[in-house]
Amino acid sequence: MLKRVDRILVAVNDLDQAEKNYQEILGAARIKDFKSDYLNANIRLMALGSSEVELCASSGEGPVKDHLENFGEGLIRGGVTTDDLSVFRQYLKDHKVECIEADGRLYPEASDLYNLPLVVSSEPSSPNERVPGPVDFLYELTLVLRSNWQDVASAYVDRLGVKREGMVAINNSRFGYVGSLMMFDSQHQRLDRIELSEAHDEAFPMGRFSRKRGDALYMCYVETDNIADIIQRLDSRKHPWISRSGTSQERDGLWIPPSVLNGLLLGVSRTSHAWIWSGHPEKVQPLDDAGK
Known part of the structure; x- marks a missing residue:
């Protein structure tokens, strides 16, 4: 739905x-x-x-x-x-x-x-026109959980009509959480989803967040076809950002901390790259084909 x-x-x-x-x-x-x-x-x-x-x-x-x-x-x-x-x-x-x-x-x-x-x-009858700039679109809302993610997933299948067959399991050791991507399109033609991230380990930011806030909306994600432009905008204003790959020439994705965007934690991924952890790595376009 x-x-x-x-x-x-x-x-x-x-x-x-x-x-x-x-x-x-x-x-x-x-x-x-x-x-x-x-x-x-x-x-x-x-x-x-x-x-x-x-x-x-x-x-x-x-x-x-x-x-x-x-x-x-x-x-x-x-x-x-x-x-x-x-x-x-x-x-x-x-x-x-x-x-x-x-x-x-x-x-x-x-x-x-x-x-x-x-x-x-x-849902509009025709897609919104994209305004000029580095962002293509939003595609994820991330909910950090103290509750059992499987209980929440079952509730969303029932209460929001998200199809169980569209779910993609996630287990992220880098940030200390497990859960599921509740994909809106069960055929996985689009990335739109609610991410359920159950986090308890307070060695990680998400675990500390869940201790303080319980189940709560944590962040969101956008896709970009020009990650270099976003990095340039951040660097020119001396704003911090976190590299996905850990390299000095980041081309796949990054996180913008809350101090930059009025309290919003924002994830950014290049065109198609999010399919790596969204169940279809074969959909990821090589860098030469995906743009900047």
């Missing part, structure tokens, strides 16, 4: 500062400003490749203010699409997931989804 990861919502202190930041580092471009009564926030909607980021500044009591007071700036919700909002809302109701309809979309109750804070929009 879920089609794509289409957006992220980020709580920020200052819309103008955050807009400048996302434009300079990721090439994001402003679309419009609007007010969300449900979030009690002023929102600046920006295009991010063919996806979107919503920068959310609190205008009073509500979830954005709560996040800023408790955790500071950072990722507050991940956005996904579905073909028919009314059908999906009824599906959620039938599967005991409460939700609010506001801002022309659905806000499922996070506590019914192991604290996964989603916002669900209608």
